[in-house]
Amino acid sequence: MSSILIDDLSVDERTFECSVRTSSDLERFFTDEPFQASYDVPIADVPDGILAIPVLAHVCPVAWANGADVYVDEVDATFARALEDVEASLCSMYDFLEGGDLYARRTVEPDPEPDGERGLLFTGGVDSTCSYVRHRDESPTLIGIRGWTITPDAADDDKWAALRERVSGFADDRDCDAAFVESNMLSFLDHPMLLAHYKRHVDGGWYSSVGHGLGLLGLCAPLAYARGMADLSVAATHWDGIDLEWGSRPDIDERVRWAGTRCHHDAYELTRQERLDVIADYVRTENPGLQLQTCNDRMDGNCGECEKCYRTAVGLRLAGLEPTDHGYPFTDADYRRLRRSLERGDWVLGQDERHMWADIRERARETEPASPAERAFFEWLDGVELDDLITTAEPPLSDRLLRAGARNAPAPVYNAAYPVWTTAKAGLRLVRSDR
Known part of the structure; x- marks a missing residue:
């Protein structure tokens, strides 16, 4: 029987770790690292049933993909019920998920003392900034996370420092708190192997397509319990009417909960352009110098x-703001560069981007262009077939062969060959990018 065992949970003042042991058929999906998470508040008094939530939030989707059961000494009873609800949502979304059961020696029902604090996962991008603006009267605690787009590797130290500075500065300027979480939540999983097995079933990566709603919210459970947060929100990426398979949706995030805390999927009723409208109103009334951070590269x-x-720059223009005032070097000449890049397929775009450009196109049809260059771009956008901008080609044969080899290799063979496959794949990508 396929199984995952959460064991040896230990905690010091601000950090906890635990081991994850699996049946032999699941070994390939995990590295030798224990799961670790660190917080900027003391967690030594947080119950073990709450401390188990971050690791359960990350291993359970892997278990559900393999019909495996998960075993843990202690779990918060409210979260155990939440997992059943999230499992039902994910299994209804993806046919390849089989589901599984959670077994705990003890289910506990702690009696926390929430003080009404609200938490908000925050990066400084359009979605999380819109959510802050909508809830600013509640002075939410802004939470920055290291472990997904910013890895625990030393090579990402500068990125993490930049995020901490941005979130802290934003919070300080608005008289609210900032909090930070660091974890090896993805490096303790063998993410390349998860991609090898499941990439053909999802539009993006494993975490973005399956795990990140439950994972990011669950990661914050010890922090929320220690601080007495009654509500924890994650900003929506998509909006009502977009039915994409994605790891963070209302039918996932709204079901995540544990003792004292309920989670929310915020601003799903607003399109991305409407979220920029919310930000634009805030800029005009309260914060003319607001800076956004959305870049894929920095x-x-x-x-x-x-x-x-x-x-984002085009969206800001359509919301009546000048992009250069809010962190984006953008001039009329960029409309031509943007069109050329979209036509040439310079970027890998998926259904996410298709819906966002469709949203921009709808707003552009209602907006008088501010310049000839803007008019020319919007006229082109109005007539282009957006599906033609989406990357629909299969991955190169070399990538497919590597993934097939990883899927089918026995675990000992995979463990020995994995470094070679990783190097070979990196080399192939380098060659392709140089063309």
């Missing part, structure tokens, strides 16, 4: 040249 500012930077 954490210490916006490059102004990636698809997301261009898309």
